[in-house]
Amino acid sequence: MSASRLFYRIGFYIAVVLIVVISVFPFYYAVLTSFKTGTAIFEVDYWPKSFDLANYDKVLTQATFPRNLLNSLFVATSTVGLSLLLAVTASYALARVRFRGRGLLLITILAVSMFPQIAVLAGLFELVRYLGLFNTPFALIFSYTIFTLPFTVWLLTTFMRDLPLEIEEAAIVDGATPWVIITQVFMPLLWPALVTTGLLAFIGAWNEYLFALTFTSSETTRTVPVAIALLTGASDKEIPWGPIMAASVIVTVPLVVLVLIFQRKIVAGLTAGGVKG
Amino acid sequence: MARIELKNLRKSFGAFDVIKGIDLEIRSGEFMVFVGPSGCGKSTLLRLIAGLEDITSGDLLFDGDRVNNLVPSKRGIAMVFQSYALYPHMKVYDNMAFGLKLASAGEDEIRRRVTDAAKLLQIDHLLDRLPKQLSGGQRQRVAIGRAIVRDPRVFLFDEPLSNLDAALRVQTRLEIAKLHHSMNNVTMIYVTHDQVEAMTLADRICVLRDGRVEQVGTPAELYEKPNSIFVAGFIGSPKMNFLTGAFAEAYGCHTLGIRSEHIAVADEGAVWTGTVVHAEDLGSDNYLFVDIGAAEPVIVRQAGKLTIPYGTKIGLVPSPENLHRFDEKGVPAA
Ligand SMILES: Nc1ncnc2c1ncn2[C@@H]1O[C@H](COP(=O)(O)OP(=O)(O)O)[C@@H](O)[C@H]1O
Numbered sequence: 136m137s138a139s140r141l142f143y144r145i146g147f148y149i150a151v152v153l154i155v156v157i158s159v160f161p162f163y164y165a166v167l168t169s170f171k172t173g174t175a176i177f178e179v180d181y182w183p184k185s186f187d188l189a190n191y192d193k194v195l196t197q198a199t200f201p202r203n204l205l206n207s208l209f210v211a212t213s214t215v216g217l218s219l220l221l222a223v224t225a226s227y228a229l230a231r232v233r234f235r236g237r238g239l240l241l242i243t244i245l246a247v248s249m250f251p252q253i254a255v256l257a258g259l260f261e262l263v264r265y266l267g268l269f270n271t272p273f274a275l276i277f278s279y280t281i282f283t284l285p286f287t288v289w290l291l292t293t294f295m296r297d298l299p300l301e302i303e304e305a306a307i308v309d310g311a312t313p314w315v316i317i318t319q320v321f322m323p324l325l326w327p328a329l330v331t332t333g334l335l336a337f338i339g340a341w342n343e344y345l346f347a348l349t350f351t352s353s354e355t356t357r358t359v360p361v362a363i364a365l366l367t368g369a370s371d372k373e374i375p376w377g378p379i380m381a382a383s384v385i386v387t388v389p390l391v392v393l394v395l396i397f398q399r400k401i402v403a404g405l406t407a408g409g410v411k412g
Numbered sequence: 413m414a415r416i417e418l419k420n421l422r423k424s425f426g427a428f429d430v431i432k433g434i435d436l437e438i439r440s441g442e443f444m445v446f447v448g449p450s451g452c453g454k455s456t457l458l459r460l461i462a463g464l465e466d467i468t469s470g471d472l473l474f475d476g477d478r479v480n481n482l483v484p485s486k487r488g489i490a491m492v493f494q495s496y497a498l499y500p501h502m503k504v505y506d507n508m509a510f511g512l513k514l515a516s517a518g519e520d521e522i523r524r525r526v527t528d529a530a531k532l533l534q535i536d537h538l539l540d541r542l543p544k545q546l547s548g549g550q551r552q553r554v555a556i557g558r559a560i561v562r563d564p565r566v567f568l569f570d571e572p573l574s575n576l577d578a579a580l581r582v583q584t585r586l587e588i589a590k591l592h593h594s595m596n597n598v599t600m601i602y603v604t605h606d607q608v609e610a611m612t613l614a615d616r617i618c619v620l621r622d623g624r625v626e627q628v629g630t631p632a633e634l635y636e637k638p639n640s641i642f643v644a645g646f647i648g649s650p651k652m653n654f655l656t657g658a659f660a661e662a663y664g665c666h667t668l669g670i671r672s673e674h675i676a677v678a679d680e681g682a683v684w685t686g687t688v689v690h691a692e693d694l695g696s697d698n699y700l701f702v703d704i705g706a707a708e709p710v711i712v713r714q715a716g717k718l719t720i721p722y723g724t725k726i727g728l729v730p731s732p733e734n735l736h737r738f739d740e741k742g743v744p745a746a
């Protein structure tokens with residue numbers, strides 16, 4: 136091996152290590168801090184010294200946090216379910232049904248995702264109030280679905296387009312209705328894409344802060360990101376870093392678990408264009 | 413079994429006419445082959461019959477009933493696609509049973525029909541496999557099996573052999589012919605661009621060209637009495653020899669066509685003379701390419717081994733009763 140190749144190889148691994156450290160460090164530090172109490176929190180340590188579950192105990196027994204977790208779970212799951220249902224059917228039409236104005240419609244859908252959240256916040260607030268959804272989880276499900284749909288529809292449309300036309304026609308000859316084609320022929324072939332888009336929608340809904348803050352007002356309807364931000368200490372001046380870190384770790388774990396479960400499918404979904412066979 | 417009638421059938425995609433008025437009757441139990449160059453509209457015509465495309469105008473009749481607006485699954489057709497189009501996530505059994513399940517047939521009946529079809533095609537040991545675990549030839553059988561299970565009035569094939577290698581193609585061709593007989597001569601419509609497939613399989617051939625019917629007839633009729641230069645040149649291998657100019661004028665026509673096996677090599681009474689510029693020896697036959705001064709060398713087919721060396725000057729005698737004379741428009745001269 137020549138010296139220059141060795142040099143590049145070492146450089147490559149240094150870069151990899153740097154990237155991993157930079158992306159994992161904040162979470163690692165949160166985990167470390169979550170196990171500390173009292174003034175130890177303000178000491179800078181890079182290795183675990185204490186292992187104290189008091190912060191977790193505090194967060195989980197606090198009146199509303201478990202409730203907030205359930206809210207988040209309900210909102211994120213419903214958003215994924217609703218947006219996948221709408222997106223799968225919409226993308227079937229956009230990918231497979233020939234109709235006038237299809238291209239324009241696709242562009243419009245993409246254009247919707249250009250608007251920053253803050254720009255539509257006021258309008259959406261009025262809408263939520265008008266529909267009587269204010270301070271319910273449905274306000275969040277509704278607004279998150281609106282925001283994930285363009286992306287989800289686009290991605291699924293691209294995947295759906297790549298599915299062989301003859302398979303669909305074989306199903307038509309076999310007597311399948313569009314609904315049967317979607318659910319029994321296309322969905323099984325689209326698993327990687329569904330998992331990928333579903334997971335991204337889940338993460339989006341799980342992390343969202345601005346809408347959650349605006350469309351809910353009581354402690355029991357809040358989702359976790361808002362609940363964490365509004366965690367209060369014993370006095371007004373005290374920021375309860377310990378419980379905040381513990382709560383942050385708790386909300387991160389489900390995402391990590393989900394990604395680990397589905398990682399193969401995600402990779403397949405992001406790389407493979409369609410189904411061969 | 414069904415008799416199919418096409419009456420002035422037309423199809424356009426937007427402003428683009430693909431099928432330009434086709435009148436054709438496909439008899440009950442017939443093996444009909446649509447043949448023509450790529451892009452002439454064969455697949456489109458088949459898909460109109462299947463119901464996968466809407467008919468722009470004209471009538472399509474199955475056993476006398478107009479089926480223009482009937483959905484494919486109600487027409488009693490089954491189709492075998494070029495890419496096989498098996499459902500990749502279903503086992504072979506489920507692939508074949510899918511249509512019956514959708515038609516809510518009983519569990520026992522489905523099992524019986526699938527196993528019968530699988531036995532007929534000798535794929536009964538593959539029923540638990542996924543399509544991706546099969547070879548190309550096996551996938552093709554499953555696709556045919558899926559069609560058989562539907563017990564259709566009409567079988568439709570769109571270039572079903574084009575993804576197979578040459579040896580498998582010949583074998584599968586034979587099996588499709590056998591299938592036609594073993595299924596009590598169910599009506600079959602078969603699309604191909606390969607005239608050999610057409611000649612070997614068909615009861616009758618329909619030659620299509622640019623969205624129109626060029627000629628319909630038995631393989632022998634098309635071979636012996638082509639009613640245009642197009643058909644004469646399309647059917648038969650090697651291609652029919654065409655001579656123009658002085659060669660044709662000597663016979664009082666614009667273009668003179670003669671097949672390679674209808675030219676004898678003889679010095680006595682030679683009509684044309686020329687040099688052998690190329691030769692192909694197939695063992696049983698051999699082809700001589702003779703330059704007689706026409707635009708292209710004349711191909712002469714001889715039985716047996718090649719005996720005439722390259723560069724020899726020889727005389728050619730066309731058989732007078734096998735000459736095809738065409739006028740300027742490319743149709744047989746009066
Ligand atoms: N869905 C379609 N939209 C527009 N043009 C089409 C469509 N399907 C086929 N065509 C055109 O119709 C012509 C005939 O196609 P096809 O029937 O597939 O030919 P063949 O099977 O004989 O090769 C081609 O020029 C093709 O481009």
Ligand SMILES: [Mg+2]
Pocket residue numbers: 454455456571
């Ligand atoms: Mg075709």
